[in-house]
Amino acid sequence: MTNPAEFDARLSAVESRMEQIAADAAAAVSDAAAARHLAAARDRDLADLTIKVDANRQAINALGVQTASRFDHLEQRVDAGFEEMRTGFAEMRAKFDQTSAGMAQIVELLTGRDDQ
Template identity: 60%
Template sequence: MAEPSHVETRLTALEVRMEEVAADAAAARHLAAARDRDLADLGVKVDANRSAINALGLQTAGRFDQLENRFDQLENRVDQLENEMRTGFDEMRTGFAEMRGRLDQTAGGQQQIVDLLTGLISGQGEQ
């Protein structure tokens, strides 16, 4: 059998070691609790970021819809202006053609006057 002093020394060492292990276990529990709080805080932050990103996505989609509507309006307005321009050019061409016809008629009338005057002048010179 072992000596009582040897057993007592071993028992004292074991008790000291048990206190160290208990302190280590308490520290580990404290660290685990802190880690759990950190993970919970991180989860809250991740959820907040996810919500912010989703809100930005919705806001951006809304703005793109507004831009698309504005571009559609602008495109319609440009189409309308183009149609008005083409109609105006067609009217202008028609007006120019009418003016050309009238100028041709006027030139024909003036030529008749010139011919008559030439005939009269020639006739007076012969008398």
């Protein structure tokens, strides 16, 4: 066997190395716990984000339905307005025709008197 001083030095080195390995193992366990904690926090964050995205999607869809309904109502009002305008123009045209016929009759009466 080797001398006792050399043996003590080697034993000390082994003990030091074992302490280092134990510290590394404890750090690894701590790192694994931290990783599990971060993964759980990430899962909670993703769940919260999913809920918020779903709520936003529902709100956007509701706004789309509401906007479509408002456009349908607006389209109906515009169509009704154009129909009212067409009716008014037809009435005006009829009255213009009546006025024109009346004026033609007046002109006929006046020209007929001048001839006599």
